[in-house]
Amino acid sequence: MAENRASVYAEGVPCWVDAQLPDVDAGKRFYGELFGWVFEEAYGSSVWARLDGEPVAALAHKTDGRMPTVWTVSFATPDAEATVRRIRTAGGQVVTAPTPVDGAGVAALAADPEGAVFGLWQAGGHPGFGVRHRPGAFAWAQLYARDTGAANTFYGHLFHEALFGPGAEPDFGRAPVSDVFPDVMPPHFLVHFGVEDCEAVLGAVSRLGGRVQAGPFTASYGTVAVVTDNQGASFALLQR
Numbered sequence: 001m002a003e004n005r006a007s008v009y010a011e012g013v014p015c016w017v018d019a020q021l022p023d024v025d026a027g028k029r030f031y032g033e034l035f036g037w038v039f040e041e042a043y044g045s046s047v048w049a050r051l052d053g054e055p056v057a058a059l060a061h062k063t064d065g066r067m068p069t070v071w072t073v074s075f076a077t078p079d080a081e082a083t084v085r086r087i088r089t090a091g092g093q094v095v096t097a098p099t100p101v102d103g104a105g106v107a108a109l110a111a112d113p114e115g116a117v118f119g120l121w122q123a124g125g126h127p128g129f130g131v132r133h134r135p136g137a138f139a140w141a142q143l144y145a146r147d148t149g150a151a152n153t154f155y156g157h158l159f160h161e162a163l164f165g166p167g168a169e170p171d172f173g174r175a176p177v178s179d180v181f182p183d184v185m186p187p188h189f190l191v192h193f194g195v196e197d198c199e200a201v202l203g204a205v206s207r208l209g210g211r212v213q214a215g216p217f218t219a220s221y222g223t224v225a226v227v228t229d230n231q232g233a234s235f236a237l238l239q240r
Contacts, residue, residue, distance in 0.1 A: 008123045009076035012159025014141045014171050015128030016074040016121050017191050018046070018058040020067060021231050027059045030208050030230050034201065035136035035193065043102050054130025056137045069232045071191040072109070073141040074119030075159060075172075076128065080106045083120055083158070087112075090154055098122070112154050114146055114187040132171075133194065139238045140192035140221055144177040144185070173221060180214050180226060190226065192238040198223050201237050205229075 009015040021027040024047060028039050037049035037056065046060035062069060077083040080098035087110050088094060095117060096109035104126035111117045121128060132138045145151040151174045156163055163170050177185050195201045198216045202225055205212065209230030216225040222240040229235070 008078075008127050009129075010162060011075075011077055012155075012162025012170075012172075013076050014073050014138065015076040015123070016058070016119070016126075017071055017138055018060055018074070018119070019069075019071045019229075019233050020060055020062040021069055021229075021233060022062050022065070023231060024059050024061050026230060030210065031057075031059070033208060034204055037136065043104060051131060051136045055126070056129060056131060070117075071233055071235050072117065072119050073189050073191050074107070074121040074128075075162075077120045077122050080108045080120050080122040084108055084110060086158060090157055092154065100124075101126075112143075112187070113150065116143055116145065116187040116189055118189055135194045135196045137194055138191065139171070139194035139240070140236075141172045142190045142192065142219075142236070143172070143174045143187070144179070144181060144190060145174055145187045146177060148174045148176055173219075175219075180217070190234060190236050192224065192236040195237045195239050198225050198237050198239040201225075202227065205237075 019027060031037050037051055039047045039049055042048040042058060046058045048055050049057040084094045084098060091113040093111045095111055098106045098108040101107050103124055105124040106122035108120040129138055143151055162168060177187060202212055205227045210227050212225060212227050214226040216223050222238045225237045
């Protein structure tokens with residue numbers, strides 16, 4: 001079901017995703033065919049993906065070949081500077097300090113104590129997702145951690161209301177890395193996009209030059225398959 005965004009997402013709610021890719025045009029072709037996204041120029045070298053006219057993701061050119069080709073989830077914050085101070089105090093690291101983005105908001109990149117990287121977004125003119133929880137749009141973020149208890153403590157302190165507050169309906173779960181991946185895989189976030197038919201979309205992923213890493217398997221939040229795009233960025237398909 002489509003869900004219209006609030007004017008600004010509450011603190012700790014996943015509010016945006018972006019992919020850092022070597023070839024943005026190749027990414028546009030892959031995701032445009034896979035999810036029906038259409039694209040427009042955005043900030044710097046990035047493009048926005050829209051689904052039925054609403055913003056759902058960004059693709060950006062990876063400027064440093066040593067950096068991973070990845071999807072990153074960003075969590076909403078009313079004050080990025082204050083949040084990065086709390087992250088440092090709790091044992092995390094700041095990868096990129098809060099940086100204004102052309103009036104759209106303030107972005108930062110951080111890592112938790114196990115090294116899993118995530119973004120922060122302080123909304124300005126761009127609140128985040130225009131739609132979510134529907135096919136072709138963001139549906140879930142899963143953290144694969146070494147120590148899920150420690151992850152619950154860290155993120156529970158950072159985003160308590162969104163995760164554990166009264167009436168919370170988080171789009172953010174935690175699980176051991178070894179549940180899905182080899183033990184040597186480092187802790188990381190996995191962005192999930194909604195699909196109506198997981199098996200059918202897996203066929204499209206393969207046809208478009210991507211590959212299947214795991215699944216489909218049944219998780220507490222739906223049927224999941226982990227895939228990579230045609231440039232090696234991992235993401236998941238979620239059928240509910």
